[in-house]
Amino acid sequence: xxxALTVRGLxxxxxxxxxxxxxxxxxxxxxxxxxxxxNGHGKTTLLRAVSGLIKPFRGEVELGGERIDGMAAEAIxxxxxxxxxxxxxxxxxxxxxxxLLMGAFPGGSWRGRRAALKRVYSELPAVEERKxxxxxxxxxxxxxxxxxxxxxxxxxxxxxxxxxxLGLAPVAIEAVYAVIRRLRSEASSAIVLIEENFxxxxxxxxxxxxxxxxxxxxxxPFAELAADRTVVETYLGSIAEAPS
Amino acid sequence: xxxxxGSISAGRWAMIAIGIVLAALFPLVYHDPYYMTIIVTGEIVxxxxxxxxxxxxxxxxxxxxxxxxxxxxxxxxxxxxxHHSGIPVPIAIVLGGVFSxxxxxxxxxxxxxxxxxxxxxxxxxxxxxVQYVAVNNPHNLTGGSFGFPEVPGLFPxxxxxxxxxxxxxxxxxxxVVSCFAVAWLRQSHLGxxxxxxxxxxxxxxxxxxxxxxxxxxxxxxxxxxxxxxxxLYLSFEQSFTTSQMGLTPMSLDVTMLVIGGLGxxxxxxIGTAILTVIQTKLIxxxxxxxxxLGATLLVIVIFVPxxxxxxxxxxxxxxxxxxxxxxxxxxxxxxG
Amino acid sequence: xxxxxxxxxxxxxxxxxxxxVAIGMTLIYGTLRILDMSQGSMVMVGGYVGWWALATHGVxxxxxxxxxxxxxxxxxxxxxxxxxxxxxxxxxxxxxxxVTFITTFAVAIFLTNVALQHFGPFQQNVPxxxxxxxxxxxxxxxxxxxxxxxxxxxxxxxGLGLFLARTRWGLAVRAVxxxxxxxxxxxxxxxxxxxxxxxxxxxxxxxxxxxxxALYFASPTAxxxxxxxxxxxxxxxxxxxxxxxxxxxxxxxxxxxxCEVEIGTTWTLPILYGAILVILIFRPYGLKGSPSExxx
Numbered sequence: 001x002x003x004a005l006t007v008r009g010l011x012x013x014x015x016x017x018x019x020x021x022x023x024x025x026x027x028x029x030x031x032x033x034x035x036x037x038x039n040g041h042g043k044t045t046l047l048r049a050v051s052g053l054i055k056p057f058r059g060e061v062e063l064g065g066e067r068i069d070g071m072a073a074e075a076i077x078x079x080x081x082x083x084x085x086x087x088x089x090x091x092x093x094x095x096x097x098x099x100l101l102m103g104a105f106p107g108g109s110w111r112g113r114r115a116a117l118k119r120v121y122s123e124l125p126a127v128e129e130r131k132x133x134x135x136x137x138x139x140x141x142x143x144x145x146x147x148x149x150x151x152x153x154x155x156x157x158x159x160x161x162x163x164x165x166l167g168l169a170p171v172a173i174e175a176v177y178a179v180i181r182r183l184r185s186e187a188s189s190a191i192v193l194i195e196e197n198f199x200x201x202x203x204x205x206x207x208x209x210x211x212x213x214x215x216x217x218x219x220x221p222f223a224e225l226a227a228d229r230t231v232v233e234t235y236l237g238s239i240a241e242a243p244s
Numbered sequence: 245x246x247x248x249x250g251s252i253s254a255g256r257w258a259m260i261a262i263g264i265v266l267a268a269l270f271p272l273v274y275h276d277p278y279y280m281t282i283i284v285t286g287e288i289v290x291x292x293x294x295x296x297x298x299x300x301x302x303x304x305x306x307x308x309x310x311x312x313x314x315x316x317x318x319x320x321x322x323x324x325x326x327h328h329s330g331i332p333v334p335i336a337i338v339l340g341g342v343f344s345x346x347x348x349x350x351x352x353x354x355x356x357x358x359x360x361x362x363x364x365x366x367x368x369x370x371x372x373x374v375q376y377v378a379v380n381n382p383h384n385l386t387g388g389s390f391g392f393p394e395v396p397g398l399f400p401x402x403x404x405x406x407x408x409x410x411x412x413x414x415x416x417x418x419x420v421v422s423c424f425a426v427a428w429l430r431q432s433h434l435g436x437x438x439x440x441x442x443x444x445x446x447x448x449x450x451x452x453x454x455x456x457x458x459x460x461x462x463x464x465x466x467x468x469x470x471x472x473x474x475x476l477y478l479s480f481e482q483s484f485t486t487s488q489m490g491l492t493p494m495s496l497d498v499t500m501l502v503i504g505g506l507g508x509x510x511x512x513x514i515g516t517a518i519l520t521v522i523q524t525k526l527i528x529x530x531x532x533x534x535x536x537l538g539a540t541l542l543v544i545v546i547f548v549p550x551x552x553x554x555x556x557x558x559x560x561x562x563x564x565x566x567x568x569x570x571x572x573x574x575x576x577x578x579x580g
Numbered sequence: 581x582x583x584x585x586x587x588x589x590x591x592x593x594x595x596x597x598x599x600x601v602a603i604g605m606t607l608i609y610g611t612l613r614i615l616d617m618s619q620g621s622m623v624m625v626g627g628y629v630g631w632w633a634l635a636t637h638g639v640x641x642x643x644x645x646x647x648x649x650x651x652x653x654x655x656x657x658x659x660x661x662x663x664x665x666x667x668x669x670x671x672x673x674x675x676x677x678x679v680t681f682i683t684t685f686a687v688a689i690f691l692t693n694v695a696l697q698h699f700g701p702f703q704q705n706v707p708x709x710x711x712x713x714x715x716x717x718x719x720x721x722x723x724x725x726x727x728x729x730x731x732x733x734x735x736x737x738x739g740l741g742l743f744l745a746r747t748r749w750g751l752a753v754r755a756v757x758x759x760x761x762x763x764x765x766x767x768x769x770x771x772x773x774x775x776x777x778x779x780x781x782x783x784x785x786x787x788x789x790x791x792x793x794a795l796y797f798a799s800p801t802a803x804x805x806x807x808x809x810x811x812x813x814x815x816x817x818x819x820x821x822x823x824x825x826x827x828x829x830x831x832x833x834x835x836x837x838x839c840e841v842e843i844g845t846t847w848t849l850p851i852l853y854g855a856i857l858v859i860l861i862f863r864p865y866g867l868k869g870s871p872s873e874x875x876x
């Protein structure tokens with residue numbers, strides 16, 4: 001059984017500048033890989049190269065053994081890649097419900113979409129409460145949940161989540177990670193989650209990869225990396241107790 | 245050698261010099277009045293295009309009001325010629341240029357705050373207003389769509405062929421001077437400022453360039469030149485109608501600029517020449533003229549965005565690279 | 581009082597038709613971020629279709645409208661594929677907005693002159709969709725044709741609004757307008773959506789052209805004025821704002837109506853353009869629009 005995501009020798013960036021410089025990564029089916037690293041070293045670029053929003057300069061990206069590098073983002077999304085972008089990428093002039101419905105855009109019937117909507121609402125009651133409101137009236141935490149909810153509208157093979165804790169207060173972060181933990185246990189998709197630091201990822205990571213200067217420099221189970229003094233010191237943030 | 249006019253090699257200078265000499269000698273050998281008229285008209289259009297290229301291509305400002313400025317120069321100098329006949333005609337033309345230059349500067353100010361498309365809409369609206377006012381002929385200033393009344397030309401006493409030649413030389417002189425001026429400006433502080441504004445607006449502010457002053461200057465200079473073109477046209481053709489400002493001439497001129505290569509020094513020359521030739525050939529098929537024009541514009545913009553000059557530049561570079569490869573190979577010591 | 585009734589009645593009629601033509605441009609700007617200068621020529625084409633269908637073939641008016649819709653839809657789609665699509669992959673290298681301004685303008689020139697070649701520079705009479713007049717008040721009357729024009733325009737604009745608000749594809753169009761990357765990551769096929777959007781916008785203009793043909797003749801240059809008016813409306817309303825376009829359309833319609841009744845028609849455009857000049861000086865993004873938001 002091939003891995004959900006395989007990245008080999010990826011070189012990617014913007015215009016003339018190279019940000020990802022020879023990156024290898026493998027994410028097993030159904031696993032949750034967390035990629036952490038300092039800002040500006042390529043985390044978001046990595047996700048964008050995988051989901052096709054930017055075209056890699058070199059290298060290979062495979063989804064379940066099938067090459068997707070160089071394909072258009074729309075086509076890659078159709079193949080089952082769900083990308084929850086940094087900054088949410090919500091359609092601010094649309095209501096929460098319309099945003100969620102867009103999450104189920106590719107194919108399916110009207111009934112199927114409504115069913116998915118119902119399912120997401122049951123998972124995220126806070127979101128359902130605001131369903132008729134325009135996205136731009138929501139708080140940061142609420143937007144984050146809507147972004148996640150939109151990603152949950154489809155059962156993808158691969159779910160990419162970009163810095164879910166960014167800019168949120170601790171309470172909101174807890175809510176977001178509670179959802180992510182549920183996603184991890186209930187959904188069958190592999191997850192690649194990126195964060196700037198360790199703080200919250202303990203309960204969700206199967207494997208942690210450290211991305212520095214455009215490459216993965218270290219990988220391992222969370223416990224192992226968390227115990228490593230140098231790693232902890234370099235990547236800031238205290239380690240929250242992994243919830244049981 | 246990189247001089248005041250940019251990096252022009254000795255060979256290029258020689259070509260330019262030869263070109264100028266040939267152009268100057270041309271009317272001594274060629275006499276057909278019909279084609280000479282077309283050529284002179286083409287020269288005037290070229291002057292207008294050079295001015296437009298400066299603000300549209302080099303400064304990157306979406307100025308679609310240039311033809312109205314051109315017209316204002318014509319009306320301005322025409323008014324002087326009619327009502328102040330004491331002023332020598334060349335001076336009137338220059339003053340017409342000053343007038344249109346000032347108006348162009350005034351037009352520049354509101355565009356400073358606007359971004360891209362809105363500048364085009366503003367300048368376009370300006371052109372429309374000027375055109376409508378001109379057509380309505382307030383106080384008989386413009387002659388409406390019938391055209392400006394006859395004015396004393398630059399050379400009222402010359403016979404036809406001498407008249408044509410004289411205008412040819414005057415216009416050619418203006419063209420040569422303005423081309424050099426543009427080349428010089430390009431390398432000057434102003435030109436560099438304009439290009440950096442066009443290509444990388446974010447950097448410009450950081451480097452202490454004053455974008456506002458540069459843009460206003462660009463408008464003013466190009467307006468001045470356009471006005472001179474207008475004055476020349478009026479005195480040459482002895483008429484100036486409001487159709488000179490319309491969408492058709494505008495499309496023609498844009499096509500000339502694009503085909504030649506927007507933003508380059510020789511672009512307007514090439515583009516105007518090519519299109520004038522095509523237009524002349526198709527003169528009996530007005531519909532075809534413009535259909536071909538539309539299609540050509542489309543194709544060029546999409547496939548050859550640099551215009552002819554850009555194309556030549558690319559071919560030139562490829563040629564050099566190829567030659568350089570050969571030279572490298574020749575220089576390598578024989579293996580052994 | 582008669583004046584006021586006339587002004588309002590005509591204003592509503594004009595506003596509706598301007599809205600129809602301009603809303604297409606707004607739709608295109610919202611999704612593609614370009615100013616489609618070929619929209620006027622779509623009106624012209626619609627006028628010719630109306631003439632061909634109604635005058636030379638005596639077809640049922642509804643059929644004529646449908647024909648115009650279909651034909652200009654196809655034409656608009658083709659225009660996008662030819663003058664915009666090839667540039668999209670290069671949208672960051674070149675000044676995309678300026679270049680597409682020129683290319684769509686080139687298409688307009690091309691179409692105008694094909695019409696000139698084919699039909700000659702003559703003005704063709706396009707029969708009205710419906711004959712007769714409705715008497716309003718003391719000598720003020722509106723033709724049924726104009727009423728129908730206004731009604732159909734409103735219906736079409738409303739239809740567009742419903743499409744955007746309620747259907748899956750309409751939602752996708754709005755998504756593309758608001759956040760292109762997010763839409764792409766949700767599998768919205770933008771390369772298919774762009775030509776369809778432009779086709780739809782052109783089709784609206786084409787239908788408008790059939791109506792306008794009866795009022796202003798079908799001729800190769802019949803699209804010039806509608807383009808100018810549409811530009812005014814779109815700038816006033818704020819590029820990319822649907823509601824803004826609507827308000828602006830009726831504002832412009834009322835202004836024209838006012839000028840017709842009180843001052844003289846030739847002053848309409850100069851006044852409007854003068855207004856734009858002034859407005860853009862104080863409000864660089866039009867009356868309603870704001871720089872970053874596209875309110876489709």
